[in-house]
Amino acid sequence: MISSLTAAWNRLFAVLGRISMYRLVLFSLACLAVIAFVISFFGVLAPTPLDLLATYAVLAVACTVTDAVAHRVLRTSWRWESTLITVLILLFVLRPTVDPLALCGVAVAGVVASASKYLLAWQGRHIFNPAAVGATVLTILSIWFPGLGSSAWWVGSPALAGPVVLLGLLVLIRTEKVRVVAVFLVIAVTVALLRTATQFQAAGLEVDGGTLFWQILWSSPFLFLGAFMLSEPLTLPPRRWQQFAVAVVVGALAGWPLTIGEITLGQERALLVGNLLAFVFAFRSAVRLTLVERVVLTPTVRELVFRAGRRFRFTAGQYLELEVPHSRPDARGTRREFSIVSAPEELPTVRIALREGSQSSYKKALALVEPGQSLAVTGVWGDFVLPAKPTSPVLMVAAGIGVTPFVSQLRHLRLSGEDRDVVFVYVASDAEELAFRDELESSGVPVIVFTRNEPATLPPHWRWGQGARLDATALVTMVPDIGARHAYASGPPRLIAELAPALEKARSLTTDAFSGY
Numbered sequence: 001m002i003s004s005l006t007a008a009w010n011r012l013f014a015v016l017g018r019i020s021m022y023r024l025v026l027f028s029l030a031c032l033a034v035i036a037f038v039i040s041f042f043g044v045l046a047p048t049p050l051d052l053l054a055t056y057a058v059l060a061v062a063c064t065v066t067d068a069v070a071h072r073v074l075r076t077s078w079r080w081e082s083t084l085i086t087v088l089i090l091l092f093v094l095r096p097t098v099d100p101l102a103l104c105g106v107a108v109a110g111v112v113a114s115a116s117k118y119l120l121a122w123q124g125r126h127i128f129n130p131a132a133v134g135a136t137v138l139t140i141l142s143i144w145f146p147g148l149g150s151s152a153w154w155v156g157s158p159a160l161a162g163p164v165v166l167l168g169l170l171v172l173i174r175t176e177k178v179r180v181v182a183v184f185l186v187i188a189v190t191v192a193l194l195r196t197a198t199q200f201q202a203a204g205l206e207v208d209g210g211t212l213f214w215q216i217l218w219s220s221p222f223l224f225l226g227a228f229m230l231s232e233p234l235t236l237p238p239r240r241w242q243q244f245a246v247a248v249v250v251g252a253l254a255g256w257p258l259t260i261g262e263i264t265l266g267q268e269r270a271l272l273v274g275n276l277l278a279f280v281f282a283f284r285s286a287v288r289l290t291l292v293e294r295v296v297l298t299p300t301v302r303e304l305v306f307r308a309g310r311r312f313r314f315t316a317g318q319y320l321e322l323e324v325p326h327s328r329p330d331a332r333g334t335r336r337e338f339s340i341v342s343a344p345e346e347l348p349t350v351r352i353a354l355r356e357g358s359q360s361s362y363k364k365a366l367a368l369v370e371p372g373q374s375l376a377v378t379g380v381w382g383d384f385v386l387p388a389k390p391t392s393p394v395l396m397v398a399a400g401i402g403v404t405p406f407v408s409q410l411r412h413l414r415l416s417g418e419d420r421d422v423v424f425v426y427v428a429s430d431a432e433e434l435a436f437r438d439e440l441e442s443s444g445v446p447v448i449v450f451t452r453n454e455p456a457t458l459p460p461h462w463r464w465g466q467g468a469r470l471d472a473t474a475l476v477t478m479v480p481d482i483g484a485r486h487a488y489a490s491g492p493p494r495l496i497a498e499l500a501p502a503l504e505k506a507r508s509l510t511t512d513a514f515s516g517y
Contacts, residue, residue, distance in 0.1 A: 033092075105138050112137045189222060197212065301401065353436075396423070450469070473502070
């Protein structure tokens with residue numbers, strides 16, 4: 001039963017990996033908006049259908065105009081998905097209305113939210129969740145102008161809890177933030193339960209813990225806040241433990257709001273505090289890279305060599321996000337994630353690698369970057385790092401361009417003089433596509449190669465898989481001691497899903513799915 005659920009989970013991740021993160025979030029929010037509009041006709045939600053339509057129209061105009069002006073002034077490309085996501089989140093956070101003055105407040109929130117993407121930004125990334133900024137500013141203004149309205153979080157309705165869970169889970173699987181948001185929910189619900197129980201007891205009322213728990217979970221905005229706002233990669237720190245720390249802080253503040261003067265640290269203000277903590281964790285990882293040269297590795301793989309403008313910290317196995325501004329970007333935008341190929345010891349030299357052949361606007365723009373031009377790294381992320389204990393045996397499974405984080409790790413081991421028990425399994429379409437052969441050979445680790453055709457020559461410690469296709473059975477056969485090793489797999493989500501039955505036999509499993517962002 002457990003293995004079947006795991007296989008289904010892996011297949012779902014492989015399917016979702018084909019959809020860009022922004023498109024999936026937009027699709028999920030749009031579906032939720034349609035559901036809310038339909039059921040609003042039956043009176044089960046506080047807003048009426050007319051309230052929803054009027055508020056959406058005002059938000060759409062306010063956010064679209066603000067983004068259009070900002071992109072025109074800054075001469076940057078417009079990402080319409082970002083605009084619509086902000087509109088839809090604000091629709092669920094603010095109080096829908098048809099009152100003219102309150103709609104002015106809605107417009108103010110939309111303008112502020114969109115403007116914050118450019119005014120409250122660092123190295124091309126916004127520091128705070130835009131919708132949370134807009135809702136917070138409107139709440140503050142409502143102290144002096146009550147008619148402007150405020151945040152309401154009407155999405156925290158039992159009638160929407162099911163759709164929020166299902167659609168939010170798709171987003172969390174795609175962004176691999178299920179555990180982070182689960183921690184947030186546990187903290188938020190527990191703290192809210194304690195707070196409410198304390199208030200009931202102080203009033204001399206009896207408390208039914210079970211009933212109260214479900215009321216808080218299904219009737220609060222925690223599910224929406226976690227799935228669609230806290231999970232935003234742009235405002236999360238790089239390491240998983242840091243993300244858990246942010247989740248704990250936001251959960252505690254959302255569950256037991258603090259009052260500062262006339263302002264209560266409600267849902268969106270709690271998120272802003274978490275965003276600020278995330279920024280403290282991440283701001284030092286932003287840097288500019290100057291292209292030095294391009295190196296041909298295989299018929300389809302190229303290595304880009306950069307020089308960093310200053311030293312920055314990263315751990316072997318992590319990835320960076322590289323921004324290549326260009327006109328008329330496609331749906332995936334102007335940024336991409338690349339595993340760092342070089343080792344930390346090689347700084348200020350920084351290397352990445354990519355496979356050619358894609359017709360995306362980003363790849364075309366990157367191909368036009370000349371040596372001497374500089375590009376912005378908006379951050380370094382990832383927990384695809386080796387076990388802290390050097391004596392822990394490791395299995396590395398790489399498919400195609402998924403070899404890149406392992407090259408960084410093996411370079412680090414060689415340059416630092418660290419000795420580890422490593423077995424490397426390398427999957428490529430054919431022998432000519434085995435990139436970084438020299439690096440792998442110099443590492444001295446045993447390598448098992450799975451290619452259709454047999455390589456002309458192989459080092460003594462390398463083996464060819466006899467043309468067989470790598471699947472779970474073949475992996476266990478080739479690595480019989482897999483149960484004693486910590487497994488790391490990097491490559492297409494489909495392959496990782498197919499190998500899951502074997503990889504799950506390992507002592508631990510860490511994956512780095514190249515599914516696009």
